[in-house]
Structures are given as structure tokens and as C-alpha cells.
Amino acid sequence: MDHVLSLKCLICGKEYHPDEVEYVCPDHGHEGILDVQYDYDLIGRRISQGDLLHNTNRTIWRYKPLLPVQPDSPVPPLTVGWTPLYRADRLAAELGLKHLWVKDDGRQPTASFKDRASAVAIVKAREKGAEIITTASTGNAAAALSGLCASIGQPNVIFVPETAPQAKIAQLLVFGSTVMLVRGTYDDAFDLCLLAAQEYGWYNRNTAYNPYMTEGKKTASYEICEQLGWQAPDRIFVSVGDGCIIGGLHKGLKDLRALGWIHRMPRLMGVQAAGSAYMAQAWANDEDVLSKPPIEAHTVADSISAGLPRDRIKAMAAVRETDGAYVQVSDEEILAAIPALARGCGVFAEPAGAAAYAGLPKAVNDGLVHPDERIVVLVTGNGLKDVVSAMKSVKGVGTRPHRVAPDLADLKRVMT
Secondary structure (H helix, E strand, O other): OOOEEEEEEOOOOOEEOOOOOOOEOOOOHHHOEEEEEEOHHHHHHHOOHHHHHOOOOOOHHHHHHHOOOOOOOOOOOOOOOOOOEEEOHHHHHHHOOOEEEEEEHHHOOOOEOOHHHHHHHHHHHHHOOOOOEEEEOOOHHHHHHHHHHHHHOOOEEEEEEOOOOHHHHHHHHHHOOEEEEEOOOHHHHHHHHHHHHHHHOOEEOOOOOOOOHHHHHOHHHHHHHHHOOOOOOOEEEEEOOOOHHHHHHHHHHHHHHHHOOOOOOOEEEEEEEHHHOHHHHHHHOOOOOOOOOOOOOOOOOHHHOOOOOOOHHHHHHHHHOOOOEEEEEOHHHHHHHHHHHHHHHOOOEOHHHHHHHHHHHHHHHOOOOOOOOEEEEEEOEEHHHOHHHHHHHHHHOOOOOOOOOOOHHHHHHHHO
């Protein structure tokens, strides 16, 4: 792993050798989030855009020289990454836009974006010889770790709020994880997971704590730019809860700029539920996210419900350093976005995934988007993750099934 130079604290700037610390800067406790620093000259000698052109590996591991793992480290067998990027011309026309794409990360093995980070977590845990891996999650990161662990027989312990959607809890149980349903919020589950990992010596996959999770999530930026012929989009819309995904997108784009593979930085547009808008509030009010206290989070989009975003330093930098913006959307707008997105381009999203699209018309109406801009909306999870919300969404737009007797006469009654 000679291409990794150091792990740099985002608070004080102190740098550590990768073997010197495991998760966070010891001078700042759990808040001392670290960022992986690379030798881009060395990486550039090992991989090129031309190499990728002829690479038949359609997973995140096509970018292995850009990831913080050993070249010979075995990887999980599930196909993680290279999710489709669909051109969405009908949605674009409805919004008065010329160029719109939807990237569907609901097509991952466990149906969410979080598979990207969990795949890297498993490789890093195996490199360290960990017996058990753990994480806290609102559901998707847990399912991602659970499924990828199942693919290699890796024991794991999962902490989720007991209010997590049943579909997500079902995934954990089906994959054979040891599941702890925490009587509390995601933040409570996160804190308990940290304590348990320290007590039992488990490998901790938690985002915004384990510095390597950002590195798995950044692969979505690589794919977007490669799928667009290395012509980076003008804006990328993504939902934000804990902040690790938008931070990962930013890291991937910075990697590509450093390598000279793209020539401009897309503006990152973070979309938050109005009931869980910590980052949007901090951005609008120019607040310090290290001193801003937690909020009480409530939203139908459970995957982006976070009273205290754990990766808030990276999430704020992602928007400020790209001249992007944060957009707030109501739960009603999120639910309405589910059928709008599905009918407009055929992508079925859970609430958190649809939130990214809900932010686009809001941004258009607020004059934040120019009609000529090339825009990507990142959908982070499949709608089957939360069928209850999906049914609410279609009810909200007046769609219902028709009940008919098993004869043509009754069918004709309904049709007329």
C-alpha cells in the first residue's frame, strides 16, 4: 500500500502513518476524522484512462490502484459497482433542462449505495485479520455489510434502531448477522456500536469513523465521470444524512482532478429532508459544524435521518469547496418524487434515494440550476427497501389498483 502516504486529521491537519492509528486522530476523540492522502504521481504510473478502456472488470475493483488496499488482497465475490447511468430526457424536459442523467445505485447486490463502502471494509478487516466486523446503521449500511460478509462467511454484529424498516431488518436476518435492535435513534446505535467495538476488539466499519469508508464511496464519482466519457457533469445531486456519501463523491472528484482525468470540478448539491436538515442549516447560516449542537431528526427518509451527521466536516467541505449548495425538501416532496422518478425514467427509489431527485426541481425553481447544465442525480437505494413508503407515495398522487371480477364485463366497467 505504498501509494497511501498518510492519514490526515481534518481538524488539526496532523498526519499519521497508516499503521500508526486505526480510525481517528487521538487528539480529538471520536470527532478526529481522518482523510487518506495519496501519492498521485505513483498512482498515475500504475493506472491510466487507457487501461480502464480495456479493463473488463465491471466492479469498483477496476479502480483498485486508487483504493487504499493491498494489490493482492482478495475481494468479496459479489458484483459491487458499475451501476447504470441512465439518460433521463423526459424528466429533463419536464424541468426545462437539456441534460439529465440518473445513476441507479439501487442496483447494487444489497440494493443500496452502501455496498461500495462495505466491500472496502471487508478487505481492510481481512488485511488486519479481524475476526468480527461491526457497524451501526439506519439499515442500508447494515444490510450492505451483512450481505457482503455472508458472501465470504465473515461473522458480523449489526446495530440498528428498532424502528428501521422491516425489509432492511429482514435482510440482516436472512444473511445471518447477529442483529442488535437498539431502543433509540441511529445516533444511539452508533454510540453503542463504538463502545462495543472498543470493548470486544471488533473491526469497526462505521462511516465517519473508519477513514476507509469514504474511499469505497468515492468510486461512484469515478464511474459517473467514466460513463460520461470523462466529461465531468456540472452538478451532482445526492441526498445527505450522515454526510459520508457526499464526502466520498468529493474525494473521488479530487482524485480525478489530481490525476488530470477531469478538468473541472462538478458542483455538489446536497439534498436534506427538512426534518433532518443539520447540514443545510449549518450551510445556510455559515455555522461551525464542530460546535453546532445536534438536532432532533424526523423524516420518512430513514436512511438520511441523522441528528448529528457523523461525517459533517467532509459533507460541508464537499459543498463549500465545489461552490455547490444544500437544498431542503419536505417529506411530502420526497414521497412525491418516488413515483415521479419511477414514471419519468423507470428507476424505483426508496425515500432517501428519491430525495436527491426531489431536490432538483426545488433547485430549478430557486434558480440554482441553468438549463444548459449537465446534471446527474444519484439514487442511493432501491424502493423495495421501504414498501410502506412506496405505497404512501402512490396514494399521494392518486394512483390506486382496480378491483375486478374475473370476467370481461366487469373489466369493461372499469375501463369505461
